[in-house]
Amino acid sequence: HKIFDLLNQKILIHNYFPAACTQINDILCSMLDLLRFKPGGYTLLLQGYTFLxxxxxxxxxxxxxxxxxxxxxxxxxxxxxxxxxxxxYAEDIRLSDLAACANMNGNYFCRYFRELTHRTPLDYLNYYRVEAACEQLSYTNKTITEIAFDCGFHDASYFVKVFKRYKNITPSEYTRADF
Structure with missing residues (x-):
């Protein structure tokens, strides 16, 4: 009965499973081994593992x-x-651009976005930009100012302020941190 609910999109399978649930991990590893080595009768074995x-x-x-x-x-x-x-994200994005992307007016879009993400659209944009900056800080030799501009910030000092708000450290402290 649950299979029919899944096929009819009435239920959704979680995409995360606790590490303590080793049975699922074991089944998936066995399925991957079958796909990798393809022993005789592997399609029937895959069907069996799918049911399991x-x-x-x-x-x-x-x-x-x-x-x-x-x-x-x-x-x-x-x-x-x-x-x-x-x-x-590296470009100058306005709230009206995001609202237009969703085919909504600005006021409704802000409420709608916050309802689904628990963040304002601009808060999410800044958060995303900081995450992109972290990647560049970790894997490039660019200056903090270059990275700020690459990630859509027009002012390096504002970038540092926003970065610290999300990461609780400055970009230069982040580059020196040993994560």
Missing amino acids: LFGQLFQNHFYSEAPALSTQKKVLHLKDVLTFIDEH
Whole structure:
């Protein structure tokens, strides 16, 4: 009965499983080994492991009710906005750009975005930019000012202030930190 709910998109399988649940990890490793080595009869073995996997997922309740269709549509709108941020974070992005990406007016878009992410759109954008800056700080020899501009900040001192708000250290402390 749960398989039909899954096929009809009434439930969603979790994409994270506790480390303590070794049965699922063992089943997945066995399936990957079968795909890698392809011994005789491996397709039947894969089918068997698939049933075992779903049995474990359902037995351990690693699923949840699917959101209502209206929530799914909201998530799809949000996906477009997040993709836009991912592709354009280094550019000058205005709230109106993000709202237009979701085909909404600015005021409604802010409420909608916050409802789904628990952040304002500009807070999320700055957070994303800081994460991108962390990657550059870790893997390039660029100056902090260059990285600030590469990540969409127009003022290095503002970048340092925003960076410290999210990371609790400055960018220069971050480059010296041993994570």
